[in-house]
Each structure stands twice: as C-alpha cells, then as structure tokens.
Amino acid sequence: MILSFFSSRGWESWDVEHRPLIPEGMPVLVDDDLRFEDGPAAPRPTAVVNRWLRELPASGAPAPSSWENYARAVKEWMDFLALHGVGLFDSRERLKAGLSRYAEHRAAGPLEARFAATTWGQHMSILSLFYRWAINEEYATAEPFTYGAARALFAGTGREVKVNLAVRRTPKPHVTIKYLEPDFT
Secondary structure: OEEEEOOOOOHHHOOOOOOOOOOOOOEEEEOOOOOOEOOOOOEOHHHHHHHHHHHHHHOOOOOHHHHHHHHHHHHHHHHHHHHOOOOOOOOHHHHHHHHHHHHHHHHHOOHHHOOOHHHHHHHHHHHHHHHHHHHHOOOOOOOOOOEEEEEEEEOOEEEEEEEEOOOOOOOOHHHOOOOOOOOOO
16 A cells, blocks of 8 residues: 655646645545446445545644654554555454454564554554544444543532543553662662
C-alpha cells in the first residue's frame, strides 16, 4: 500500500471542471495495483479510509500533521492485518484476534516495531474513531474493541463514559522514578 499526499498542482489538465475539494497535503492511501474499487459501487478499504481522512478537517482534526498521524496509524494497522489474512472490515472475532496479535507485536515484538504505552494509546484512539465512523457510515459491521464503563468527573459533575479496554495503562507522574537518592545508588 502506498501513502501519498494530495497536491492540486496542475489540476486544470486533469479533465475536471473544478479544482478538487481535497485539502492540500491530505494523505491518500492507494493499493499497490493503483485501483480504488473492485467494480461499480464496490470501494476497496483504502477508498473508504480516504473518505474518512477527507472528513477529518470537519471532524475536529484540522491540522495537516494530525491527518498524517491518522493516516499512518490506519495504514500500519491495515498492513498488519493483511499480513495475517484479516480484512479491515472482517468479522468481530477475526478483528479482535488481529488486535490481540497487534498488541503483542507492538509491545513485545521486534524493537523497531514496539510502541510506548502513550503511542499505543494514540493509535487505539485513532482506530477507534475510524471504526466508529465506518460503522455509522455502514462500511463496517464490527470493530475490534471492547469498551468498559467509567465515571468521569469534571468540575464536580460526573457522567458515564466508554473506555476502550485496548489502551495500555501508563504510570502516573508521582510514581515515575526520575532520580535515585545517592545513598540508594
């Protein structure tokens, strides 16, 4: 799969009436065979991801650096799934098995593939946003995540929130050792 970035330079020669509405620098995923669909009204997963990426500026991610991070996270997930014979919109059971293997790969796999807990959390947040969008748009019927309920408190007001259980916990700052006392060393 190829990750490229859109440029409208020379759009007048593309045989289109108006400049495309795609923002400059928007990431675009393309399958290796350069096709976006397998037939009429049969978009490939990369085309679905591209649609989601194009909607990011209006969905709370206006920064081009965010678009790139989102595209890379989904691309790496898609590449990993493909390597293991799992489709992006596969069954919940297969997606969950893929997520378990991906978590193990990113936590204890080769050094260059490992993620810190915070990076893992960011990627899971991105994938969760993507799957919720894909389910709402009826591209997906399942997602790999399991959610738990938690109580969030803000300014004395509490409310129930969903918590993605795939996110690894990170230590609180007060328990992180930043130095050792001289007599302890």
